[in-house]
Amino acid sequence: MAKTDKKVPMNHVIGFALSLIMTLLAAWAAIQSDLPVTWVIVFIMVLALLQAGVQLFMFMHMTEKESGGGAVPWNMMFHGFALAAILVAGSLFTMSFGFDHGDHGDHGGEHEEHMEMDDSEGDHSGH
Amino acid sequence: MAAEELKTGPLEYRTQEGRMTILGFWIFLAAEVVLFATLFATYAVLYGRTADAPTPMELFEPGIVLVMTFLLLTSSFTCGLAIHQMRRGNVKGLMTWMIVTLALGFGFLGFEIYEFVHYVHEGASLTSSAYWSGFFVLAGTHGLHVTLGTGWAILLLIQIARRGLTNVTSRKFFIISLYWHFLDVIWIFIFTCVYLIGMVI
Incomplete structure (x- = not known):
């Protein structure tokens, strides 16, 4: 060496x-x-x-x-990171952004709900 | 395995077996990225659902988290130094830096255990709310990885003390260094997404 x-x-x-x-x-x-x-x-x-x-x-x-x-298997590392990004962003998009979880008056999680409610109601009405 | 063995280059890359094992370990790391992504996604979705338990804002303290981060960052650096010594053929240097890495890893674990016990005393445990379940599973899975890494490193240290530097032992040390640096990558995201954001929002 x-x-x-x-x-x-x-x-x-x-x-x-x-x-x-x-x-x-x-x-x-x-x-x-x-x-x-x-x-x-x-x-x-x-x-x-x-x-x-x-x-x-x-x-x-x-x-x-x-x-x-x-x-280094670049393609697989890329797939790992791409999947990670999709998982996190997708989960937040479908589960959190624009939804009101019904915890009015509860602490936390109430920053973006009201401003995004209007346009998201139309988008997600199929759920 | 293929008979051709290179005469130059780092020991761990000289045989086909060594190269394939390292490649396989990268694939494992890619799978780990996805594992942690599911835990991060769960945590993020459950953010703020603390029910009657304390909020992260009340419990997180910048001091201890920064100490843990610096311990882990430094251990990642000393682990890099260990591999550097290994590449120079210096077994003693490799073992010394690896022991320093281990000591820093144990320090990190000590603080993490202290932190978890403290949170449980304050009323935030795995079962107290959806948010804290997400938190403990995410941070705990990382802590479990660190624990496994320390046990693994101890076994490798025993092995290298007995066998010295060979194609096989240097490949094993190279792989645990990848693992250790990778745990630091995960911690950076826990530090940022869990602790810092938990203290901001």
Whole structure:
């Protein structure tokens, strides 16, 4: 072996620093900042996706040359992530957005119901 | 397995068996992505349905969650360093960094168990509401994966102490490193979607 003679793997150090910075940024946005809730959620979700990318590409050897791309089945990874996105977005779309679960006066879950009720009633009347 | 064995490149990729095993493990990870997606979807749909139990806003504390996140992020980094040492043929470095990774993993688990016990004391348990069922199943499945990973790593450490670096042992360590980094990916989403959003909304 002995082809990686570097004592410290720079890409790992950079990846670690990046993930620490992004975690702190996300925590700051959620806890300290005065941004509107929608923007906070968009911002921290983008940071989470970027951090996942750091792990996958900088730590998990997905694109390294020595091993010929790391034997990663790209098509299956793509299908896994696509299925994940469909599952989460689809569940939220069919189960939560635009529906009133009948918990009036209950805590939580009442932010988007009323503004979206009107147009969603027509769409989902077949259910 | 195919007889051709490469003379260069990382040990774990030199045989056909090694490459196919790593490929198979990536397929397993793709399936894990889908498993966790179902749990995230369940959690998201049940969000806010806390019934008479406390709300996440009341219970989640930024401090402990950040500590857990940093423990896991650091363990992912040290796990990467362990594989780097393995690639340099340094068994001692590999074992040292792997033990550091394990220690950080146990730290994470300790905080998670403390957190769960605390929530149950406050009246939020698996059975108290739909929301908390979703929460405990999602976070608990991740915690179970971390627990399994620590046991797996201990067994591999025993094996490498006995056999040294071979095509087979380095492949096994490479695969547990993929697993460990992957658990960090899942945790980033739990941290963001469960804890941070739970503290915002």
